[in-house]
Amino acid sequence: MSLRKILGGSSRVKKASKKSGANRCSPSSSSWPSSLPRRKPGIRSEKSSIGDEDGEDDLFDDQLDDYGLVKSLATDLNLRDTSQAVLHIRSHMFSPMPDRAAGMNSTRIAEVLNYRKSLPPIVTISHIQALLSSPSAVEREIAELARAGFIRKVIVPRRGDIGETVVLAADYEQMVKASMSLEEDTKSSLIKFLKENPGVQALKSDALHASGIDQLLKAGFLTSHNTGATHHGRSLHTTNSYSRPGDKVTLTSLDNISRQPTGTLDAVGGEGVVHKVGGSGAGSLGMSWLDTGAAELKLAVPGNGTFLKLLSLALDHLVSLLGKSRFREAPETVLRDRWDGGIAKDEARYAAKRSRGEFAGVLPGQTRKWRQFYGLSFDWVLQEAVGSGLVEVFETRSVGRGVRAL
Template sequence: MSLRSILGRSSRIKKASSKSQGAKRASPSKRRSASNRTAGGADYEEDDVFDDKLDDCGLVKALAMDMNLRDTAQAIRYIRSHMFTPMPQQAGGMNSIRIAEVLSYRKNLPPIVTVSHIQTLLSSPSAVEREAAELAQSGIIRKIVVARRGDIGETLILSSDLDALIDGTSVLPETTKGTFKAYLQQTPNTQSVHRSALSEPDVERLFRAGFLTAHHAGFVTHSSLSDTVNTFSRPEDRTSLVSLETVSRQPTGSLGTVGGAGAVYAAGGSGGGHGPGSLLPASVTELRLAIPGNGAFLKMVSSALEHLVALLGKSRYREAPETLLRDRWDGAIDREEVRHAAKRARGEFAGILPGQTRKWKRFYGLSFDWVLQEAVGSGLVEVFETRSVGRGIRAI
């Protein structure tokens, strides 16, 4: 047998094609990103190196790291003092105007804390409920409930902080302040205020200042709520008198087919019940206690919870180690500082500055631990021990 027959028809050695060489030279990161692509086409981040589920060695019962927490009042002060991270001292990426906006936003937020957040810090949720009821009866704290907001709508505030808010409001005269504080001391557990309990001028002033909100008896509407807030509302609160499910059951030609009396006003418009120069319609017979700035607090909390759950959704099994999730929340600042350490030592600009991340641009430096505790209390995530990579966080 000749050598030509062994080698085949052509004695030349063929060079590998460029396509095959490109496949051989493919970087590990590209192969990793290709392996992180599911059959449905979903992409996951390259830092998600956990291709399997984390080991679950039991849920974490309490998230508090401070062992000095003993009661609800201490937990309220602890949560408020650990809500935001300190302002960056250098290379923050924020000018003086933005720094002033961040500090002003933090200062104007009401000193309230959700009940579910306190329950995550202390070991027994039922004990927190009983203690909160006792402290409210004693006049130490006051519970403020915003209807149809779920767990984030049930908040607590120290009575001393509420008195300071009333005293610091410049639009209220001293007589109105004294009358309102005396009424609160006489009714420590009340959530609603009848219009006959206060004079009409005092009701108007308190309504303008944000300490009272209108409540239509027997009327519920959700047309003015955003999808963000509806996400955390309870199932029984998601229907309204103007929804198809309710309107379709009303008799033809009745007020129920258009949402009932006061539908236009409750949806944000102006109705015929308004008197001249009055903010309250005549149909409103009951008022509810409120805290000025509570809307901004609810908006920030609901947006932060949605963002945290979205960060968990970047992992294959919607779970990640706490260190990895913290790094995503902070915008991977630590990773960029290590990568560009030499350039920063020479004074050159490199990497991502804190002011350019969503944590500071949208959430004004909201702490990761604070958001995690809020998410656990709202029932959106759960924290468990892995014994290998620390604590794990899983979306429910």
């Protein structure tokens, strides 16, 4: 038998072509380092240089393991009652200012600090309930502390859970004394009334003198709520200063004005529009509801509207960050990094550059956390979201705690 039959074909050994050999040996075409994208040092992609979390990709294709909800978000074991929780929440609302490489000039830093200082010292009840393990016990304790005159409960209508707030009585009294819009007689009258009525939330029109009530309304310590009476055939003011324009049912509401013909007097509120909205002039709205006795005065905190606006925007943003994930859930560490704008990753990556004073990637002042929320703490916002029923925190046993949007 011939050798060709044994080998099953030609016994000649074929040489590899020069072309295939070049492809197999050339380092510029097939080796793995050459297949990587070439980029100059220090140049980052557009998404990573923005300094925000809008370009974050979803890293989880499957749902997280759920081994039960976290009953209490408090990490401080010393928190045992409502009064301690109030002080803890107030002291942990904002992150500390960066000591260096903040990405903000002195004017912006002063603006952030002044904004923080202008916020009232109030705490939402839902936030306290998220810290402590028993919401019903928190409600009972708040009622007891209010009757004892230790705290003041202030409720803003049509704001949901975030509209129910508490403030320490000592802080509220200090705000009254420090107000530049109140006369000394008005200050002493209000403080005396509050001490004699520790748990009260509403005042009658004859509780204080008319000029004092007018000062308190303008300073933001009182709000008026009409009971539905009419005056000269027209409805009186039925909402407070925190209502949305669509909620107002007066003659100057946007709903009524939008229906009027363009160019007419009614299209701008009608005759006497300043008088109708409580402006100055004879027979102002403030005196009209005092004469009818149909309005109810409720305690308010100056700056509460600014606080609620910041809180509502922060809650919406936190929920939107969870919406970037497929199942609207993410580990707490990932969500924290998204809230901070990816600063944690840059801290580890550019530590050497920062020590040399070189550009170190995204600076805190360029992130939304500092541009829009003035350094609002992630833990503080997460606790508010849990208390408001927007998210829930659960144990995963693999990647720490998980956060899920409801």
